[in-house]
Amino acid sequence: MESKFQFAKEIIGQAGQFIRKNMTKDLIIEEKTRFDDLVTELDKEVQTLLVDSIHARYPNDCFLAEENNLTADITKGSVWVIDPIDGTVNFVAQGCDFAVMIAYYEEGQGQFGLIYDVMNDVLYSGGGQFDVTANGQKLPPFTDKPLSRSLICVNSSMASQNFMGLANLGCQTLGVRCFGSAGLSICRVLSGRLLAYFSKISPWDYAAGSIMGEKLGYKICDFYGKKPNFETRQEVMFVPKEKLKEIQKYVH
């Protein structure tokens, strides 16, 4: 597993380098489900680069990924979950605040996760048997703090609809932030900057963070506290386990 983890770190670094090198050229931007659901040629190229590298080294492993309809079931065999560019809208509009994400499962057990903040060159990685680190610096487990001294991150349309009472929770905290990247928002929770993250996202958006979070006292769950299905896009929260009950007083 150690060498597989090292390999994942190498290829995610290469993917970041590839993005930084190619992002300045005129990109073909396509709309997927609607005008604000974007994909670029780079999303697809980066995924191909990652899948091809993994397939060459581990030919029997399977894939669950954002592009190209790769839909392996994470509960069976060795499965890599890939989001080539998380935060594609930020990538297109801002040229920053996006991430590459990789998670690795064996028979449904998360072995390690990686989230690479490409433009800040910060790699969050670990989980399973590995320490969770940010560029090699070990991240501490969650330590309790009151809602009134915490910030949360909420998907902007869920916030504006007060979905399941999220705005009420927001009022108990120092405020609500919104960054537009699931991966980087989860990293802010993992590093203790934000208390929790709420959004409607897909398995490749939360897989890596979920594996790292498990090691530090956080969990990904739906709004009823249940594990998400790792298949469809769902409303989920990434929260400290010991804060779940308190959060569910407001969000239900």
Place this chain on the structure above:
Amino acid sequence: MESKFQFAKEIIGQAGQFIRKNMTKDLIIEEKTRFDDLVTELDKEVQTLLVDSIHARYPNDCFLAEENNLTADITKGSVWVIDPIDGTVNFVAQGCDFAVMIAYYEEGQGQFGLIYDVMNDVLYSGGGQFDVTANGQKLPPFTDKPLSRSLICVNSSMASQNFMGLANLGCQTLGVRCFGSAGLSICRVLSGRLLAYFSKISPWDYAAGSIMGEKLGYKICDFYGKKPNFETRQEVMFVPKEKLKEIQKYVH
């Protein structure tokens, strides 16, 4: 003016260094108007450091600043507008995403503005007779792009209340972001990452950005398009001048 601008760059760098050096110690955090309106001893110390430096060099200049009730009228004489830590809540909860801001006026005319992203060590500065730069790199003037390819930044409570139709504007764009720092949000507009910024803020929150923006085709105004009063906390927007009419179709 050149030497005054150089001097401002020096002292804002010193202020940032002072914050980075002292932010890890246990800070005294006080609540101002309510539990989520915070000030720390560092806010006050940084302001004193800046005001003392300026006063020693320019003893006749006056001050409009966030702390300690310094309330000069920017339309008269030589006035420095100072926000020692913009984004104090981020500073306390996240240890990042905050800025030091300085603006300088003579007889109501903005001469230069500076916004220092302390943790990323990026200084945005210029306006008046000076080019607007980010760490010395000249920023280009606004170039038009459609709402449907743009992001906006909205204060989270204004967004959740659909204040003046802001949520309707949000639906025309790629999405809404919220960072919790007026200065850094304005810098994202100045650097072309965000199209516009909407919040309820005070003169020291928008003065520096306003002077830099003037040079690049942006303006700070209230929701009716009028110049803010530079006295009280007001709902304002920081927008490209040539987009104001289009934005006001949704925000009114």
